[in-house]
Every structure is written in structure tokens, then in C-alpha cells.
Amino acid sequence: xxxxxxxxxxxxxxxxxxxxxxxxTPALRHEAKRSILNFMGCALGSARDPAVDRAVRVLMALSGxxxxxxxxxPERLDVANAAFVNAVAGNLLDYDxxxxxxxxxxxxxxxxxxxxxxxxxxxSGTEALLAFVLGAEVECRIGNSVSPGHYDRGWHITATCGVxxxxxxxxxxxxxxxxxxxHAMAIAASQSAGLIENLATAAKNVGVAAAARNGILAALxxxxxxxxxxxxxxxxxxxxxxxxxxxxxxxxxxxxxxxWEFARNTYKPYPAGIVMHAVxxxxxxxxxxxxxxxxxxxxxxxxxxxxxxxxxxxxxxxxDAQVSIHHCVxxxxxxxxxxxxxxxxxxxxxxxxxxxxAKVTAELDAGLPRGAATVAVKTTSGRTLTATVHHPLGSEQxxxxxxxxxxxxxxxxxxxxxxxxxxxxxxxxWALDRAxxxxxxxxxxxxxxx
Amino acid sequence: xxxxxxxxxxxxxxxxxxxxxxxxTPALRHEAKRSILNFMGCALGSARDPAVDRAVRVLMALSGxxxxxxxxxPERLDVANAAFVNAVAGNLLDYDxxxxxxxxxxxxxxxxxxxxxxxxxxxSGTEALLAFVLGAEVECRIGNSVSPGHYDRGWHITATCGVxxxxxxxxxxxxxxxxxxxHAMAIAASQSAGLIENLATAAKNVGVAAAARNGILAALxxxxxxxxxxxxxxxxxxxxxxxxxxxxxxxxxxxxxxxWEFARNTYKPYPAGIVMHAVxxxxxxxxxxxxxxxxxxxxxxxxxxxxxxxxxxxxxxxxDAQVSIHHCVxxxxxxxxxxxxxxxxxxxxxxxxxxxxAKVTAELDAGLPRGAATVAVKTTSGRTLTATVHHPLGSEQxxxxxxxxxxxxxxxxxxxxxxxxxxxxxxxxWALDRAxxxxxxxxxxxxxxx
Numbered sequence: 039x040x041x042x043x044x045x046x047x048x049x050x051x052x053x054x055x056x057x058x059x060x061x062x063t064p065a066l067r068h069e070a071k072r073s074i075l076n077f078m079g080c081a082l083g084s085a086r087d088p089a090v091d092r093a094v095r096v097l098m099a100l101s102g103x104x105x106x107x108x109x110x111x112p113e114r115l116d117v118a119n120a121a122f123v124n125a126v127a128g129n130l131l132d133y134d135x136x137x138x139x140x141x142x143x144x145x146x147x148x149x150x151x152x153x154x155x156x157x158x159x160x161x162s163g164t165e166a167l168l169a170f171v172l173g174a175e176v177e178c179r180i181g182n183s184v185s186p187g188h189y190d191r192g193w194h195i196t197a198t199c200g201v202x203x204x205x206x207x208x209x210x211x212x213x214x215x216x217x218x219x220x221h222a223m224a225i226a227a228s229q230s231a232g233l234i235e236n237l238a239t240a241a242k243n244v245g246v247a248a249a250a251r252n253g254i255l256a257a258l259x260x261x262x263x264x265x266x267x268x269x270x271x272x273x274x275x276x277x278x279x280x281x282x283x284x285x286x287x288x289x290x291x292x293x294x295x296x297x298w299e300f301a302r303n304t305y306k307p308y309p310a311g312i313v314m315h316a317v318x319x320x321x322x323x324x325x326x327x328x329x330x331x332x333x334x335x336x337x338x339x340x341x342x343x344x345x346x347x348x349x350x351x352x353x354x355x356x357x358d359a360q361v362s363i364h365h366c367v368x369x370x371x372x373x374x375x376x377x378x379x380x381x382x383x384x385x386x387x388x389x390x391x392x393x394x395x396a397k398v399t400a401e402l403d404a405g406l407p408r409g410a411a412t413v414a415v416k417t418t419s420g421r422t423l424t425a426t427v428h429h430p431l432g433s434e435q436x437x438x439x440x441x442x443x444x445x446x447x448x449x450x451x452x453x454x455x456x457x458x459x460x461x462x463x464x465x466x467x468w469a470l471d472r473a474x475x476x477x478x479x480x481x482x483x484x485x486x487x488x
Numbered sequence: 489x490x491x492x493x494x495x496x497x498x499x500x501x502x503x504x505x506x507x508x509x510x511x512x513t514p515a516l517r518h519e520a521k522r523s524i525l526n527f528m529g530c531a532l533g534s535a536r537d538p539a540v541d542r543a544v545r546v547l548m549a550l551s552g553x554x555x556x557x558x559x560x561x562p563e564r565l566d567v568a569n570a571a572f573v574n575a576v577a578g579n580l581l582d583y584d585x586x587x588x589x590x591x592x593x594x595x596x597x598x599x600x601x602x603x604x605x606x607x608x609x610x611x612s613g614t615e616a617l618l619a620f621v622l623g624a625e626v627e628c629r630i631g632n633s634v635s636p637g638h639y640d641r642g643w644h645i646t647a648t649c650g651v652x653x654x655x656x657x658x659x660x661x662x663x664x665x666x667x668x669x670x671h672a673m674a675i676a677a678s679q680s681a682g683l684i685e686n687l688a689t690a691a692k693n694v695g696v697a698a699a700a701r702n703g704i705l706a707a708l709x710x711x712x713x714x715x716x717x718x719x720x721x722x723x724x725x726x727x728x729x730x731x732x733x734x735x736x737x738x739x740x741x742x743x744x745x746x747x748w749e750f751a752r753n754t755y756k757p758y759p760a761g762i763v764m765h766a767v768x769x770x771x772x773x774x775x776x777x778x779x780x781x782x783x784x785x786x787x788x789x790x791x792x793x794x795x796x797x798x799x800x801x802x803x804x805x806x807x808d809a810q811v812s813i814h815h816c817v818x819x820x821x822x823x824x825x826x827x828x829x830x831x832x833x834x835x836x837x838x839x840x841x842x843x844x845x846a847k848v849t850a851e852l853d854a855g856l857p858r859g860a861a862t863v864a865v866k867t868t869s870g871r872t873l874t875a876t877v878h879h880p881l882g883s884e885q886x887x888x889x890x891x892x893x894x895x896x897x898x899x900x901x902x903x904x905x906x907x908x909x910x911x912x913x914x915x916x917x918w919a920l921d922r923a924x925x926x927x928x929x930x931x932x933x934x935x936x937x938x
Contacts, residue, residue, distance in 0.1 A: 092712040096705075100566045102552030116550045192730030197678070224686065228647070228695040231681040233717075235726035236674065241716035244709060245678040248702070255546075259694060262542040266691035267683075276685035280642030282732055 045268035046290045047227070050179075051220025053294045054172045054206045059164045061295060062171060067471060069301055070167045072443055073135050073174070075467040076305045077128045077145040078109060078483055079447030082463075083378065084130040085110025085456040085485070089240055093123050093247070106154035107480045110456035112487040117154035118251045121204070124150035125247040129196070131378065132360060133309040133450070137302060138434065140181035140195055144303055147200025147249035148173040148207050155211045155254065156476040163473035165211060171300055173207025173253075176223070178299035180271070182289040184278050189234070191282045197232025197245035198281070204253020205260075212261050224266035225256040227277040238357060305443055307432045308376040311361040313345050315430035316411035321370030323425040324415055331371045333417040334394065339363050340403035341411040350400040359386045364395035367413065378453055409433065456485045495718035496740045497677070500629075501670025503744045504622045504656045509614045511745060512621060517921060519751055520617045522893055523585050523624070525917040526755045527578050527595040528559060528933055529897030532913075533828065534580035535560025535906045535935070539690055543576050543697070556604035557930045560906035562937040567604035568701045571654070574600035575697040579646070581828065582810065583759040583900070587752060588884065590631035590645055594753055597650025597699035598623040598657050605661045605704065606926040613923035615661060621750055623657025623703075626673070628749035630721070632739040634728050639684070641732045647682025647695035648731070654703020655710075662711050674716035675706040677727040688807060755893055757882045758826040761811040763795050765880035766861035771820030773875040774865055781821045783867040784844065789813050790853035791861040800850040809836045814845035817863065828903055859883065906935045 044052075062070075084090055085108075094111065097119040106120035109127055114120070128134055129146040137144050149170055156166040181188070181199040189195045205226035209219040229252040232245030271277050271285065278285035308318055317339055325331075341349075341363075349363035359365040359381050368391040369380035385391055403412060412426040429435035431442075438446070444464050451460035463482040470479060494502075512520075534540055535558075544561065547569040556570035559577055564570070578584055579596040587594050599620055606616040631638070631649040639645045655676035659669040679702040682695030721727050721735065728735035758768055767789055775781075791799075791813075799813035809815040809831050818841045819830035835841055853862060862876040879885035881892075888896070894914050901910035913932040920929060 089714070092709070092714065096708045096712050100553065100568055100708075101550070102566070103550065116552070118550055192725035194678070224689075225691045225694055228644070228683050228686045228691045229681050229698060231679050233678050233720060233726055233730055235717045235720050235723040235730075236678045237725075239674075239716045240709075240714040241675045241678045241720065244675055244706075244714065248679055252698070256694075258546045258550075259542070259690075262546050264539070264542065264690040264694065266689045267685045270683060270685050270691065273685040275642035275687075276683055280683055280685075280732075281730070 046271040046287055047224040048217065048220035048268050049291045050176050050206065050223055052216040054176065054210050055214065055216040055219045057172060057295060059168050062168065066171055066298055066301060067167060069303060070171050071467050071470060072305065072440065073145045073303055074149055074170065074470070075447055075464060076135055076443050077149055078463060078467065079450035079460070080131050080134045081109040081124055081127040082456055082458055082460070083133070083450035083453040084127045085454045087130055089130055089243060090123060090127050093126050097123060105158045107157065107484040109483045110454055110458050110485055112485045117158050118254050121150040121154045121250040121254055122247040124153065125250040126243045129243055129246045131309055133306055135303050135305050136312060137178045137181070137299065138304055139302065140178060140185045141189060142178055142181045142199055143196045144174040144177055144203070144300065146246050147196060147253065148177060148203040150250045151204040151254045152207050152211065153476060153480065155208050157480055159211060160475055161211050162475060163470040166476050167470055169207040169210035172210050173203040174300045175298060176206040177203025179290050182299065183285040183287065184281065184283040187283045188281060192234045193281060194232035194234055194237060194242060194245055197249045198230045200246060200249035201226045201230050201253045201256070204250045205256040208254045208257035209260060212257055214257065214261055218260045220268065221265050222257040222260035224268060224270035225259055225264060226253055227270035228266065229256060230277060302434060304432055304434055305438045307438055307442065307446065309360060309378055309381055310366055310376060311348055313348055313409060314361065314363065314366045315432060316409060316427040317363055317366045317413060318370045318376045319427040319430040320411055320413035320425040321367055322374065323427070324413065324423050325371055325374050327423070329415060329423055333419065334371065334397060335416045335418045337367050337398045338414045339367065339398060339400045339411060340406060342404065342406050342408050343402060344408055345411060346400055346402055353386065353395060356381055356383050356386050363400045364398040365391065367398045368394040377449060458483065458485055496721040496737055497674040498667065498670035498718050499741045500626050500656065500673055502666040504626065504660050505664065505666040505669045507622055507745060509618050512618065516621055516748055516751060517617060519753060520621050521917050521920060522755065522890065523595045523753055524599055524620070524920070525897055525914060526585055526893050527599055528913060528917065529900035529910070530581050530584045531559040531574055531577040532906055532908055533583070533900035533903040534577045535904045537580055539580055539693060540573065540577050543573050547573060555608045557607065557934040559933045560904055560908050560935055562935045567608050568704050571600040571604045571700040571704055572697040574603065575700040576693045579693055579696045581759055583756055585753050585755050586762060587628045587631070587749065588754055589752065590628060590635045591639060592628055592631045592649055593646045594624040594627055594653070594750065596696050597646060597703065598627060598653040600700045601654040601704045602657050602661065603926060603930065605658050607930055609661060610925055611661050612925060613920040616926050617921055619657040619660035622660050623653040624750045625748060626656040627653030629740050632749065633735040633737065634731065634733040637733045638731060642684045643731060644682035644684055644687060644692060644695055647699045648680045650696060650699035651676045651680050651703045651706070654700045655706040658704045658707035659710060662707055664707065664711055668710045670718065671715050672707040672710035674718060674720035675709055675714060676703055677720035678716065679706060680727060752884060754882055754884055755888045757888055757892065757896065759810065759828055759831055760816055760826060761798055763798055763859060764811065764813065764816045765882060766791070766859060766877040767813055767816045767863060768820045768826045769877040769880040770861055770863035770875040771817050772824065773877070774863065774873050775821055775824050777873070779865060779873055783869065784821060784847060785866045785868045787817050787848045788864045789817065789848060789850045789861060790856065792854065792856050792858050793852060794858055795861060796850055796852055803836065803845060806831055806833050806836050813850045814848040815841065817848045818844040827899060908933065908935055
């Protein structure tokens, strides 16, 4: 029973503590595995990135423990720091999952906490999956309650809401009761941080990773008896109002256990800004229809104001390319693909990509809905070929298939040189609900010591 | 030279990197020692509190390292977690120092970072003192730039600004250059958190302690090569604006190195809310003038609106008593003192204190400035004795003497049963600028293994 006067953290704590594996539909259970598989591939893809190397070096010097494994690496760390490193790795490619209503990347702050604590405390596969779903649900609902103002004001919502999800998931794995789980989330409220101003820098990854670590710590402190204000989330000097929003508390608690925000999670087929995906799909459609890139005279891309605001920009580097209409067109038409290689420095600087980007213009089409795009290519022979995409691959309406997520995972795993074979990892994720522990998953994800 | 277009984090980074021990006046150097001594006493007083016990238990299980000592305790931890525990202890009594313009408690988030990193890296006493002053200065200036809106909106300013101070101080001890120091602060911006809604709970201490830990980590990541947005503090989607204030950037950078906010630090003589201090001093004055508590018929306290808003309240527990006009009168008149014992549960529930509190009424006197109070006692023989205090002991105008800070430290040290002798600790603090390392200070502060 819902009680309108019950503070949000305590209501969410009760939801997390009282929900069991049997309460999750088969579709939700499967979505959890898809999210984890997608995350694991992203983390493997970045496992040897200098940003991850540096994080491991700093944190190995701090911690002498070896309780938890690192994805794609041979080292082990304490649970808090292991979760930090795995979250850095999983988020670094900007290729992880997206809850489109909030633009939260749900898995990066939550699953690293689950993986580390489940390994430390010997929890089963179903316990890990359940904790992950509940953490991600709490995270997305808290995000809904303050969207879209929260992100627009400068808060990096994956980090600021992720800490609640990591706290809730950890509390579930620790077996905390309803009240202690609520206090874990209320303690997490005093740890919520992360700025859009830092989005283009490594400080973004610190923010997401700190959410995983701080969520773990909030739950461990709640387990040890620390308490916080029950109204830490929605109170007059609490989280939402301090951050600038009067929270819509209905989004936090209405339909808990029946309406699942986590069920709306999506996975990117391309490591580009999500609003670029319709542009890419339209170009791939034209190419598949027989368009030869040498025939392209000029390209006109039409879309809504958001597409133009985000994507009509000069390209100086790889980060620009990920949010450039011009570069997305060049990649899809030149290579028939828009994977990690198409957004890497070598291809971004390729003279053929530079030349094709120069042929692209973008214009507003107020009649097109958000996320849609029309691409019109004029050829050297004077023809005009047009494709319009309303629901790109990876959207809620056209989700990636399991096979496509597996292929993405294999492609990402090949990036890092970690030596991790993705086949047993993919197998371990799909088998997670039959595993007595997360040990097999961890073993499949970590690198052998070379 | 100041450059108006230089981003705040980078300007502050340059200030921290370029300021040397020789740039600190003798008064500043001495104020640093006074702050450290006051902090050490507060931390000793709480060293065996259950909140500290629990923090040590949680963090010992995470960390296997022993790089840094804990004040008043025998255990050792890694630097990040040691700083966390020492910050919890130093802030727990609500008896630490106050920068009155911002209500920041400057030392609790900054000095624990300095102590741990100086021990780890073998830094000298002057290096530790310099890093501490610079960190505290950055912290108070960033607080000034968003005060008073920041605190009023729900941000616990000691935590939210403390993380910048801890980052700056750590960066100084690590020997980072100007740019890397700026990036350490810009990374810290993405870690700034802490809520007024949680002020009455242990989550407050987690917030202050996390500021110390996260400041250390921000600097260690900057040392390892992580970078952030130079405009993380004042940019359009940066720290100040996301948190709700258009920052007054002049407060950040004007007069750096000549006008020192840290010089305005103050120390509480009583573990009560600061606006209560004039009430206590007026009562002590009356008692010293010969007033006998048995003669008291009724007590009228007059002050400004803030005094009444904060202090005219029923007393149910120790936390209420710390901000109760009625209890502060009872303590000062009954005991001639307002120390930790006078705000402990036993005395708060003492029938004589309960009876005297019932004789106290409070009323507005709009003619009195903030921080002042008048106490008028009517006696059973019909006399009225009156005292007015404008600048209580511990204010900027009437600071605690060194001898009074020493006495406070001895009294606090006696509270915890840590077994730490305050005499050599006091000696080590005064001698810190002549110490080749912080080793003697740490040795004097930690408890022997029993």
C-alpha cells in the first residue's frame, strides 16, 4: 500500500527491500541481461584506454585489497575502487545504454556496484540481476522526477541519479531491510554530484564512477547503522530542491512494481550522439539501395531544432565527430558503417571523410519529430535520392536484437587488446540467472595476467 | 597579474602553485596552527564515538593499506579513507572552527587531507601548513562567491566548498603545477555535494568527510593526467550556476595573496550554535557579578530575528539544547560554564536545568545587531540584573586566545577515553613549522594500540 505521506527515500527503500525475483517478468529479467551484456562490451572496449590505466594506477596505490575483479584487466581491487574503475571503463566510449526520457545511462553507475558486491558477498546470479534491476529502476525514476530541468541546469544526470541506483542495488545485495535501504538512498543524496560543464572531459568519467563508488559506501554505512533524513530527496532543503527542481513525486512512487522505467532502456548501435542515429540509418538505407559514394554531389540533411543545435558544427576532433551531422553522413556513405573505427582519429582526419563532410548541409524541418531525419543526396548525374527515418535502429520502437547486441559486444571486445574472448562472456551473461554466483561472469570478463 | 578572462579554477590553481611559505605573514602562519590545534582537539573528543567506530569498521574492511594515522585511534588506513575518518571525527561535535561570512567550517574537510598526504609523501611541517592555508583560502573564497544563496538553497557549504579546499591543498603537497592544480579543482567541482536536509544526521558527517576524500582523489587523478573543463566553477553549466547562483567571480580572485579570508577564521568556546554565544556570555557575566541561581525568578532574553528563529524552541534532546536560548541560559547560570558536559544528555535532562529553562522567555529587540543579546534576570527579591553582549568570546572581534584554545583542546581530549595525552600534541602543533615532517604530529595524535 502506498502512503502519500511516506517520504520518497523510505517508499523507494521499501520497494527495493520487498521486491523479489519472482516479481520480475521474464521480459524484465531478459532486459537486465541485455543491459549487462551491452555494458560489458563497452567496458572491454575501453579496458586498456589510458584513462583506465591511470585510474587503476592511482587506486592500486590506495588500496591493498583484491576483493573484486576489473573488466578486461588482470588487476583486482577493493569493491569500492573496483566499481569505480569498471564504471570509468563502461562509460568511456559513450556507447553504453540510454534511458531516453532522462538521457541517463543506467548501467554504468549501477552494475559495477552490483558486480563488486555480489563477488565480495557471494551472491547468486538471480540476486545480482534483481539488485541491478531495482537499482536501475530507482535511478531512472529519480531522474524522471526532475527531468528535463535537472539536466538543462547543468547536472550530469547519469552521475547525479546513478548514486541512488548504486546505493539501492548495493543495499539489496547486502540484504538491508526497508528502513536501512531508505537511509542508504538518503545518505546517497548527500553524495550526488556531476556537471555538464565537465562533460567533454575525463572529469565526466570521474563523476559517473564516483556515483558507483559512493552508492556502495552509502549502503555500507547504512548497514553499519548510519542514518539520514527520510526527506533527503524531496524535503525543503533536500536533493531535488537544492538542485533546482520541485520534484514530481508521483514519478518516484506511482505504480512501483507494475510500471517499470527500466523496461524502456535502449542500446546504441553507433557510438554517436543519439539524435544522429536517424541520419546514419537514412544514409545506410541509401547506400544499401545502390548509391555509390563517388556519385555524391551534395547532401542535405533535414531534422528538428535539436538535431541542428547538436549536430550542425565544425569537426576538429573525434569528440566533435560523434555529434556531427556532417561526419555521420561521411561515415555511413563512405564505409557503410558507423562503428568505433568510423569515429576514431584516423578516419575523422581521412581526406575522403573531410571532403565528404564539406558536401553536407543541414536545415530545419519543423515537420519532422525529435529523433527523425531526412537525407537527400544529389548525384553528379543530377538525380536526387531521399530517405527518411523516423525510428532509428536502437530506439524504443526498433530495439537492437539480442544478436545485434552480441555482435556489438564482439566488436567492442576486439578494440582493447585485453585478450578477453567475448564468447564465454556472452554465454555467462545469458546464463546469469542459472548461476549460483557471479564468479563465472567475473572470470569470463577479467584478463589473464600476461 | 590577473587576467579577467582566465577561468576561476585556473586562476586559483596558479595562486596555489605559485604561493610559497615566504608569502605567508607570521599572523597567517600562526592562525593555521590555531586552526589545526582546535581541529585536533575536536577530533580527539569524538575519536571513540560510535559514528567514528562504524566508519573505521566499514573502511578497514575496504582498505588493506596503513599509510596514514587516525586521530585518537590505533588503526591506520590508506590516505583517502584516513582523511575521511579524521574529518568525521573533527566535525562530529559541531565544535570546530567557523568562517563566519560563509558558515564554512574550514578545517574539517581540508586538514585531514593535508595530514594524510603529508604523512604519505614525507612533507615538512611548513609544507603542510602552507598547503592547509592555501586549501582553506580557496574553500572560503569559493564559498564567498555563492553566499548566502548557496547555503539558503539547501547546500551544506562546508562539504560543497570543502572538496575544492581539499583538492587544492593536496595538489600543493603533491607539487602539481598551476595547470594541474586548476584541473584538480575543476575535477573536484564534479564531486561537490552535501545537503542541509541531512544536517541533523550522520549523513552530514559523510558529506564533510567525503569532501576530504574526494579532494584527495581529484588531486591524485590530476597528478595522473586527468583533466576537466577550466570553466567548471563559473561556466554556464558549471558548479555555481547548476547549484543555483551566478557566482561573484571577484570574490574568487580579487586580491589573492594580499586579502586572506582564512585570516578571519574563528573558534567556538561553546559547542552551541554561534548565535547563542552572546546569550551565554551575558549569563556568565551576570553570574560572575554575583547573581545566585537560586535567586532567579525569571529571565528575559532579547536579540535579533535570527536569534529568535534559531533559538526559541522546545528542548527534547541534546541537539535541541545546542540551539536553545533557554538551555544556554540554564547551563551558564547553573554551572557557570557551557562546555560539552553542559550539552550532554545527562545535564539536558537534569531537573534543575528543566526548571530553569521554564523560567526563560525570548523576545525580539530589533535594535540589537546580529550576534548580540541582552539578558535581563529578575530575582526573587525583585531586583533586575541586566547584561548586554555585542561581541561574544570567539567572535572576530574577541577571538579565543591561544591559551583558551589549548584549554579547549585539553577538555576535548579528556572526553573520548582515547588515552591521548594532549600536552605533547599541543607542543607538536606549535612546533609544526620547525618539523622536518608531520611524523611527530601524527605520533602525538594517534592512540597507542591497547
